Amino acid sequence: MIRAIRLFLFLAVFALVSRKTVAQKALRIKFQDWNEDDNRIEVRSWYAEAETNLGEKWGLDVVGLVDHITGATPIGRPPTNDPDEWLAYLEEERRAGIVTLSRKADDYDFSFEFGLSHEPDYLSRNYAARLARSFASETLTLNAGFSYLDDVVDSNVPGGPGLGNQSKRTPELMVGVHRILGPKATVSLNFTYGQPDGYLSDPYKQISLTEILFPGDPTREREEIFLYPENRPNERHTFAAYLESTRFFEKLNGSLETSYRFFADDTDLTGHTVEVQWFQRLGEKFVLRPIFRFHQQNSPDFYRTKLDNTGIIPVAQPTGAGPHYSADYRLSDLRTLTYGIKFTYFPRQNLSIDLAFDRYNMRGRDGTTSQLMYPDANVLTLGLQWEH
Numbered sequence: 001m002i003r004a005i006r007l008f009l010f011l012a013v014f015a016l017v018s019r020k021t022v023a024q025k026a027l028r029i030k031f032q033d034w035n036e037d038d039n040r041i042e043v044r045s046w047y048a049e050a051e052t053n054l055g056e057k058w059g060l061d062v063v064g065l066v067d068h069i070t071g072a073t074p075i076g077r078p079p080t081n082d083p084d085e086w087l088a089y090l091e092e093e094r095r096a097g098i099v100t101l102s103r104k105a106d107d108y109d110f111s112f113e114f115g116l117s118h119e120p121d122y123l124s125r126n127y128a129a130r131l132a133r134s135f136a137s138e139t140l141t142l143n144a145g146f147s148y149l150d151d152v153v154d155s156n157v158p159g160g161p162g163l164g165n166q167s168k169r170t171p172e173l174m175v176g177v178h179r180i181l182g183p184k185a186t187v188s189l190n191f192t193y194g195q196p197d198g199y200l201s202d203p204y205k206q207i208s209l210t211e212i213l214f215p216g217d218p219t220r221e222r223e224e225i226f227l228y229p230e231n232r233p234n235e236r237h238t239f240a241a242y243l244e245s246t247r248f249f250e251k252l253n254g255s256l257e258t259s260y261r262f263f264a265d266d267t268d269l270t271g272h273t274v275e276v277q278w279f280q281r282l283g284e285k286f287v288l289r290p291i292f293r294f295h296q297q298n299s300p301d302f303y304r305t306k307l308d309n310t311g312i313i314p315v316a317q318p319t320g321a322g323p324h325y326s327a328d329y330r331l332s333d334l335r336t337l338t339y340g341i342k343f344t345y346f347p348r349q350n351l352s353i354d355l356a357f358d359r360y361n362m363r364g365r366d367g368t369t370s371q372l373m374y375p376d377a378n379v380l381t382l383g384l385q386w387e388h
Helices: 002-018
Strands: 025-036 042-053 058-074 087-104 108-119 122-135 140-154 165-182 185-194 206-213 222-229 238-249 254-265 270-282 286-298 334-348 351-364 376-387
Touching: 087 122
Parallel strands: none
Antiparallel strands: 025 042, 025 376, 042 058, 058 087, 087 108, 108 122, 122 140, 140 165, 165 185, 185 238, 206 222, 238 254, 254 270, 270 286, 286 334, 334 351, 351 376
16 A cells, blocks of 8 residues: 555656646546455555656656455365365565657657566566557558567465476567547457467466375275366467447437457457447536446367366476366356446546446356356446646
8 A cells, every 4th residue: 555655656746747847748546446256356456647748749658556466266176165175365466567658740659668567476577669650631540569578477386386487478469440430430440469478377276186096995095186287388379359439429418439359369269348338428527437348258178177087197387288278267168247337527627536336247158167266346446637
């Protein structure tokens, strides 16, 4: 909490100091509380962003984020009556920052971004560049971008030896188009291709195998469940397509924003996400925004709830080579629903305060994974934005 307050104060001072030298700037602050039912995971996030101009064509954007995570999460073993057998309790903090330098010219925009995220067992560096070019009196914009994640994962989880620090790299290429269809409508379409490689397993996720001890000994023979680290492929090819449209309805004094995202990779994992938002203006100072989001996915070919009767002999530590297996419920056939409401108040023309509440539901679809694995959550968000 203290670190988050320090972060906010630093960015606020940054924005105020820049006020003396440049004409345009912005400060955004946000707090979010993700709280899963049944005392599962709670994530409290503090976010702050300061944006300012560096002359007529250059701009600087600085973002800071602090996440505090507590609670219990499934480790991969099928649920039992004893939560300690299939839930792992954790408490950790993540600190992240992003610096973006951008340049606006007459017919193109360029930006370069560097990000750093640190957890006790995970370090991530992010590099990204984006170029956008406008045509047809700025009603058509073509954009392209490249990003590269350079991560270091500490695989030495509590409770057992690991492989030490492991590298994970994720290059991604994005191309897209944005079109203004008129004074009341826009549409955009983006495509992204990625090729993650390296240590792609989750060191905290395991999979169970029932083994017979002392076979043939009638006095000692028994079944016992053993847990092994998951073993995901060490390379993937991912593809995503994102379509978004907005439409303003003058008679209703509101606008509709819809989007669809398709995701697939080379392990047969596919996902579909549909989101609908309505922005309703209530006078000069209030905006009401209901939201509905639907997500459905199919599991990859290596997802299993356990290794029993598969013929797979698990390895002591993940190698990335086949056979691959994971019991992470987040990879299973599932669907999620998110619905909520956001209320925004404009006390002044350049100042807004918003409060949002969302309800999140997740359910399994394969008929095999226990429904106890899937969490429901309440999400509370409070934000403030100031521009000058």
